[in-house]
Amino acid sequence: MKNLKIFNSLSNKKEIFFPINNRNIRIYACGPTVYNYAHVGNARMAVVFDTIVKLLRYIFPKVTYVSNITDIDDKIIQRSLVEKKSCEQISATYLSIYNSEMKQLNVDNPDFQPKATEYVESMIEKIKILQDKGYAYFNEGHLLFSVLTFPEYGILSKRSKEDQIAGKRIKVASYKKKPEDFILWKPSKENEPGWSSPWGKGRPGWHTECFAMASDILKTPFDIHGGGLDLKFPHHENEIAQGCCFQKNKNIQSYAKYWMHNGFVTFEEEKMSKSLGNIALLKDYLKVYNGEIIRLALLSAHYRSPLVWKESLLIQSKNILDKFYEVLRKLEDVKLENYNTKLPDELEGYFFDDFNLSKVFAYLNRIIKDKENYKNEEKKMKLKKILYTTGNILGIFKQDTNEWFKNDKKASEKDIKEIEKLIEQRSLARMEKNFNLADNIRKQLIDLGIEIQDSPKGAKWKRVK
Ligand SMILES: [Zn+2]
Missing domain, CATH: 3.40.50.620 (HUPs)
Known part of the structure; x- marks a missing residue:
């Protein structure tokens, strides 16, 4: 070790x-x-x-x-x-x-x-x-x-x-x-x-x-x-x-x-802190993105470096996860008794070097692209074990591969701000008793894959799967 x-x-x-x-x-x-x-x-x-x-x-x-x-x-x-x-x-x-x-x-x-x-x-x-x-x-x-x-x-x-x-x-x-x-x-x-x-x-x-x-x-x-x-x-x-x-x-x-x-x-060049009033609440991102996507986005910069939080980071993380889930789906028939293994020395070395996750991902990208690793059952088994062991350390690949792709891509890639803006416009229209406009906005949201529910505390929304 x-x-x-x-x-x-x-x-x-x-x-x-x-x-x-x-x-x-x-x-x-x-x-x-x-x-x-x-x-x-x-x-x-x-x-x-x-x-x-x-x-x-x-x-x-x-x-x-x-x-x-x-x-x-x-x-x-x-x-x-x-x-x-x-x-x-x-x-x-x-x-x-x-x-x-x-x-x-x-x-x-x-x-x-x-x-x-x-x-x-x-x-x-x-x-x-x-x-x-x-x-x-x-x-x-x-x-x-x-x-x-x-x-x-x-x-x-x-x-x-x-x-x-x-x-x-x-x-x-x-x-x-x-x-x-x-x-x-x-x-x-x-x-x-x-x-x-x-x-x-x-x-x-x-x-x-x-x-x-x-x-x-x-x-x-x-x-x-x-x-x-x-x-x-x-x-x-x-x-x-x-x-x-x-x-x-x-x-x-x-x-x-x-x-x-x-x-x-x-966040836009300013330290994010509630006391500065520059708030990016986790709950708002969880409405749109799967928690694993947010987790990977949070790990996208080295843990000691500043992390510039922006919407494109989430889209990027989603694409990375989609790519790996696709590989895991291909390996679904490969049976594993346990999902943990000793990682190859090179990969371990990147983790052990003060969490060099960019090198970890470069390594993973390399092995999933290498056709050699899909040649026989033994090799596929090894690849699958490496991916899941790495996933256990990083807290990703925790979902059923088929479930993962059921998520509505259209909605998850939508800009959260755009959705919030439409909801705000709809609330305003309702307050002004302009129910036609409110209804049209609701339809627009449905087209975006967003379901809206009114409650005494205001409108709630969720992504429709
Ligand atoms: Zn303390």
């Missing part, structure tokens, strides 16, 4: 992956805050780390994967006020939507999906110890981590002391002794959820959640800590500070040994 090489953000270079215990690989990746529908950026993180875990499972006998859910947060509180529901209702609703959408992307459930609210007791215990050891101070109702007590701070993001002061141009909160200090505990207002603590009724800071849950479930040090690039600073930097100080072990790998980050999703 070749060595797996991964890019470690901590050392800023590609390194051979040496597990802490090769009988159980432990990996943690920061999951979403559940206050709204998942956007494409959330989906990329989930698909990237699911693929990393799938490759680790191909190599090692056991992998324990933890990905958390932030279910207490200012954004959830705000949303609960807007929707006039409790924070529990908001987070439960969006968590269940998130999980069902991830399932459509062939993302397996993590082994553990801890919710922050279930670990508050443990967070309180841990930050109390940090305070007792002199790493934290209490001021104006807030417990803060004093960054000065951890000289290694900045090691992950490679930020200078100057740059660490996120928002130094913004007025620094009066409870902070230094602008770079971060919140471990903050007070809750009367109408906000809170827990009693040595510092009064309040709630934990976001950076404390992951530190407590990862330490409790995986035990430290664990092998890999991951998340989106936007979490590198300050979130992951703050986790390292807490993790190392908690153990009084200033070795920066005493919390997590390797750090992996997936790149941003960009």
Whole structure:
């Protein structure tokens, strides 16, 4: 077996992956805050780390994967006020939507999906110890981590002391002794959820959640800590500070040994993030495209590179999948006892080189074109096994080949914007009681393979198979 090489953000270079215990690989990746529908950026993180875990499972006998859910947060509180529901209702609703959408992307459930609210007791215990050891101070109702007590701070993001002061141009909160200090505990207002603590009724800071849950479930040090690039600073930097100080072990790998980050999703040259109001919601793409198409599109750029999200990417992914499903359909009569095999060294080498998926696909394209591989049953069997084993790692080729081609190509290739625009025009026509126009638009949509259903919450649509 070749060595797996991964890019470690901590050392800023590609390194051979040496597990802490090769009988159980432990990996943690920061999951979403559940206050709204998942956007494409959330989906990329989930698909990237699911693929990393799938490759680790191909190599090692056991992998324990933890990905958390932030279910207490200012954004959830705000949303609960807007929707006039409790924070529990908001987070439960969006968590269940998130999980069902991830399932459509062939993302397996993590082994553990801890919710922050279930670990508050443990967070309180841990930050109390940090305070007792002199790493934290209490001021104006807030417990803060004093960054000065951890000289290694900045090691992950490679930020200078100057740059660490996120928002130094913004007025620094009066409870902070230094602008770079971060919140471990903050007070809750009367109408906000809170827990009693040595510092009064309040709630934990976001950076404390992951530190407590990862330490409790995986035990430290664990092998890999991951998340989106936007979490590198300050979130992951703050986790390292807490993790190392908690153990009084200033070795920066005493919390997590390797750090992996997936790149941003960009959308018309702008960072895609809900807070910027530049929203590309996964649910809208799932209405039109099969989850596997979206998954492959999310894997189309190297996981560390930015991914420029555009409609043509989805069409391209669909064409790639069509091509492979066509081959799998041709190989349907070839009987396999199991769908997993040891991959050829060359192909394995591409996977093991920090997930060089473009080389993986170049290899697959080569072998499906080679007539030699269809010459006899044995060769066909080998080809089929390679395709399905690769598919298991990448989370694709999961559908029945005949089912795959039943999907209405016409609708799936349609521009989602065009469909949404027609629906909007139809709603407007209905509001203006122009039922003739509304009906004509409905017919146009049917021609495009789109069925529309009106509900009290507005029009819903689906692709007609
Ligand atoms: Zn986190």
